[in-house]
Amino acid sequence: MSERMRDTRWVTDTGPGHSQWYVNRFRQLAAEGADLAGEARLLDTLVPPASRILDAGCGTGRVGAELARHGHTVVGVDADPVLIDAARVDHPAPRWLVADLAELDLTAAGESEPFDAAVLAGNVMTFVAAGTEPRVLRRVAAHLHPDGVVAVGFGTDRGYQLTDFDADVVSAGLRLEHRFATWDLRPWRDDADFAVTILRRPT
Template identity: 80%
Template sequence: MSKPTRWVTDTAEDHSRWYVDRFRRLAAEGADLAGEARLLDALVAPGSRILDAGCGTGRVGAALAARGHTVVGVDADPVLVDAARTDHPGPHWLVADLAEMTLAEAGEAEPFDAAVLAGNVMAFVAPGTERAVLARVAAHLRPDGVMVVGFGTDRGYPLGDFDADAVTAGLRREHRFATWDLRPWRDDADFAVTVLRRPADGPSPTS
C-alpha cells in the first residue's frame, strides 16, 4: 500500500473493531442493512458478477450474494475483511488497496458486470488516490459495466472533483440521487449516490 488510507489516519486506533461490533449489533437487532444491495440488484441481470469495492464487514456483498450474484469483496483493512469472512461465508473476500489492486493476481481475472462503493468508501481512501481508485475499479468492469458510488457530500471530497475524476477514469455518469432509495438529487443534499458506466466503446481505464 503506497499511502495510508484516511480510514487509518483519521480514525481512532480501535475504530475497525468498533465498526465490526457496531454492524454485528445492528444485524442482531434486525436493522435494514441491505439498501445499497437492493439498488445494485435492480441495475443488473440475475446472477451477475459484482465487485464490492471497500467491502468493510461484508454487509452489502453478503446481501447481493443472497440474491444470487457472484460477489468478490475487497478492502484494505484486514480486520474488516476477517469479519466479512467470519460472518458472511460465500463471497470471495480479499485484502487489497483499491488504488493498486489487480484482482487477476488473486485468481479473479474475469471482469465484473458491476461494482459498488458504499459506506463512504471514497471519503476514506488515501488523499490523492481518488482518481486511481475509480480507474482501478473501472478497469475491472466489463465494457458497459455499471459502477455505483455513494458518499457524504461533506466528507472532504467535492462532487465536482469526483465528477472530473470519474471522467478521467473513463466513466460516464448516468444518474445521481440523494439517497440509496432513489430520492431525487438536489444541490444541497448531504449525500450523493452516483450511477456510472464504463462505455462499451470507450478506451480501457487506466490509473
C-alpha cells in the same frame, strides 16, 4: 499494516480500535434487525440475474453478502484485514480479499474474469488515501466489462467535493448516468448531504 493502508483516511482520520468498533457496530445493528441492505437492493435492480459483482471497499461484507443472497457472484475487497476477517466469519459465501483499491489487480488473486458491476458504499471514496481517488476509480473501471455499471455513495460534507469526483469520473473513463440523494432514490438536490451516483463504463 501496509505502508499504503497507513495513508488511507480510514486510518489517519480515525483512532485506535476503530476497525473493531466498526465490526461490532454493524454486528449489533444486524442483531437488532436494522435494514442494512439498501445499497444491495439498488444494485440488484441495475444488473441481470447471476451477475458478477465487485464489492470495492467491502468493509464487513454486509452489501456483498446481500447481493450473494440474491444469486450474484461477489468478490469483496478491502484494505483493512480486520474488516475482511469479520466478513469471512459473518458471511462465508462470497470471496473476501485484502487489497488496496488504488493498486487493485485481482488477476494475481485468481479473479481474471471481468465484473458486470461494482459498488462502493459506506463512504469508501472519502476513506481512500487523499489524492488516490482518480486511480481508485480507474482501477475499479479496469475490472469491469464494457457497459459495466458502478454505484458510488458518499457524504458530500466529508472533504471530497462532488465537482472533484465528477472530474475524476471523467479521467477514469467512466460516464455519469444518474445521481440521487439516497440509496432509495430520493431526488438529487444541490443541498443534499449525501450523493449516490450511477456510473457506466462505455462500450
